[in-house]
Amino acid sequence: MANRRLAPAAEQPQDFAFTPENADWARGQIAKYPEGRQASAVIPLLWKAQEQNGGWLPQKAIEAVADELGMPHIRVLEVATFYTMFALEPVGRFWIQVCGTVPCDCCGAKELKASLHERLGPSGKVTADGNFSWLEVECLGACCNAPMVQINQDYYEDLTPESLNKLMDDLAAGRPVKVGSQIGRVSSEPKDAVNTLTDESLFDGSRVGAWRKRFEQTEGADQGGESVKKDEAASTEARVKDETKPARPSAGRANESNAVDAPAERASAGQTPVKPEDEAQARDAKAAPSQDPAVVEDKVLRTEPPQHPATVGAGDDVPEGENPEARADAAGTRPKGLDTPRDDRPDDLTKIKGIGPINQRRLNDLGVWHYDQVAAWSPPEVAWVSAYLAFPGRIDRENWVGQASDLAGSRG
């Protein structure tokens, strides 16, 4: 980490004042804060002063900002010397901040610094042609693509001494340069194979649903706590009730009481094991009896206000509170189900994009266990399931039938 000192007196200007335009801008920033909190505008004002002064902050500018905000000079000096985004000495046309914190250091920052030192001289000094100066700074938040540098406002990542030198040549010559990763990575994607975050439940909305429900409960607790206690009591009661019921699902019935909740029971029933967080989501859905579980999941995916199943899509003409099967019967033809999965080996329907753990369970309760069953749905059967799950149009939009067909085919 470089020393953070003001530039020598010989380099300091005698005074500093914002231009009329910048002074107006500064007043606008200060006005954003309540009376007595004007000091909160210190960073934007220092930034504007640096910009006006050719990219570095002289002492007089620091004092002018302090005076503008009614702060002691030392307080603003503390801010300016803490953040390396503020240059305290003159900088080159291209100011290079090289990250030297551990991840970058492990990935080659030492070599970058050595290369900069060799080409530009010591840090903090502007090259004779005025083009460059450099400084070692702490983590700039692009560790995934280490090592990296910031040049003026832009980040350049995945660097080597060679690529950094070429970058500097191009900048000095006015040639276009590529901002970001220099090896073609998009954002911070992996360099090669994907080895992490491979759990699909992270992306199908089910975890978000559980987190959101917990958040809503926490919010409820903040607003009195009564609703949380009620939810918890209802959830516990529903769980105990369900766990004392027979685990075997029925193809002919599709209600939550038939669902197999306990992991051991699910395993013995041949169903796909459910993760604890999915269990929590399912329990939460039960604890809110006014919301059909499909609606809870749908709400998560569409981030729209909750809708009762009877108020959406194909079930519009079904009075509120009526069984979703009645709504579905009015919309299409119920697909035939199986009493149990073939060979006690159900397919993982959550591999079909759009089906989360809750709706997999609801489909299982309809006797739908396999990709080929979904692949064989006719349009009236799609309409029936859409209405039953309160997913108007979504099965077609997400092409569940086509996805299921692919999955069935790929399994051979």
Ligand code: FES
């Ligand atoms: S460690 Fe270098 S950007 Fe974070």
